[in-house]
Amino acid sequence: MRDFQAEKQLIRDYYDALDTADDADIAAEIGRITGPEYRWRGYHPFGELTGAEAVAEQFWRPLRSALRRLQRRQDVFFAGQNEMDAGGVWVVSMGNLMGLFDAPWLGIAPTGKMTILPYCEFNRIEGGQITETAMYFDIPHLMVQAGLSPFPPQTGAHVMQPSPAPHDGLLFGPHDPAEAEQTLATMNRMINDIGRWNSGLPLTEELARSWHDDMIWWGPCGIGATYTIERYAAQHSGPFRAGFTDRTKTKHVCRLAEGHYGGFFGWPNFTARPTGGFMGMPATDKAGEFRVIDIYRRDGDKLAENWVFIDLLHFWMQQGVDILGRTTGIAAGAKP
Incomplete structure (x- = not known):
């Protein structure tokens, strides 16, 4: 029975290193666990990036500079075998990135207040490395917290996405x-x-x-x-x-x-x-x-x-x- 524990631990260790790294070391931490052809897919305006330096320079460093003392607050974490043609073992993390919005990001003016960026990330693990990532994050949600109105009134409710009702979404151990x-x-x-x-x-x-x-x-x-x-x-x-x-x-x-x-x-x-x-x-x-x-x-x-x-x-x-x-x-x- 495949329990994906090694892949989960790899991602947990990676998050610990990435989230505590100095800004100058972010690219090195990403590069330590990714290959030279590392593929990263992100929300507009980032799109698709290749390589650790591009991901660090274009996404993580500006975000960390804007949302100071950034915390990763996970609500869901699991892994498994991809049933699609691309195959592979993937690890999924969902939650919020939270920090003090103290500097502009993507032209959004800072508020000086605690701000969250909802995110979900899929990481493919091959040979003990992350070979590709899909990371989507709700930029308009952050814009609303900054007092902006990116869209007309919506049909549903604007709320912070909470953790699962049973509070059992962090699947760190093996499961049936x-x-x-x-x-x-x-x-x-x-x-x-x-x-x-x-x-x-x-x-x-x-x-x-x-x-x-x-x-x-x-x-x-x-x-x-x-x-x-x-x-x-x-x-x-x-x-x-x-x-x-x-x-x-x-x-x-x-x-x-x-x-x-x-x-x-x-x-x-x-x-x-x-x-x-x-x-x-x-x-x-x-x-x-x-x-x-x-x-x-x-x-x-x-x-x-x-x-x-x-x-x-x-x-x-x-x-x-x-x-x-x-x-x-x-x-x-x-x-x-």
Whole structure:
């Protein structure tokens, strides 16, 4: 039985070293555990970076300079075998990066107050090294904390994404692989339903196939969180389906589970064409990519909670709207 303990410990040791490193040593700490072709995928405006120095210089050093005394506060941690064609063992960490917002970041003016940046990170482990990372983080959530309004009023609630209801999301030890198989099966049933958009059932009945009635969808800033199948259908799933056409099939780079937790990410997950308006924005009729990370908690034979990271800044850039630039006054293409 594969328990992924070595891979988990490698990531835990890496986080300890990275989070306590001096700014001058960040690239060295990343380089110590990554190869020369290390691939890092991040939220707009960072995109895809290659190599430890690029990741340190463009993301970690500026963030650490802006959010002083940065803490990593994990809520979910698990590992497993990727069931997609890319394969490999991946370790997932989700939570918040918290610090004192004392210097500008991405053109966002500092507040001098405690500020959080919700994040989720997938790391692929090969030969005792991290070979690729997908790290999504909710920049608009930080913008709202800084007093900015990047989007029109959202359909869900703007809240801080909390830890799982049972407070058991940190899977540092080994877990029964049968539980992971059941979690993956439940996720795949849900993915199949979403991917069709034409199950022939009313939306709430379709959702009830995979979700508990008191489900919680912890959506990103700009869409927001929603509670119960009925409200999720009314406040996100229904409006989303009504606002798009030509949705492509779902494609994931990585999909895995351990215990009652699982997740996936794509680059992109799918494309769709906004024809009915979305997030209070006008329809553009231009196909756009959705880069998404989803983390799930299964309870019994259905899903109970879902934490969602969507690179909405990237999506709207494809529609000709520079959300970050127009909100901060920093033009698109400026160095992060």
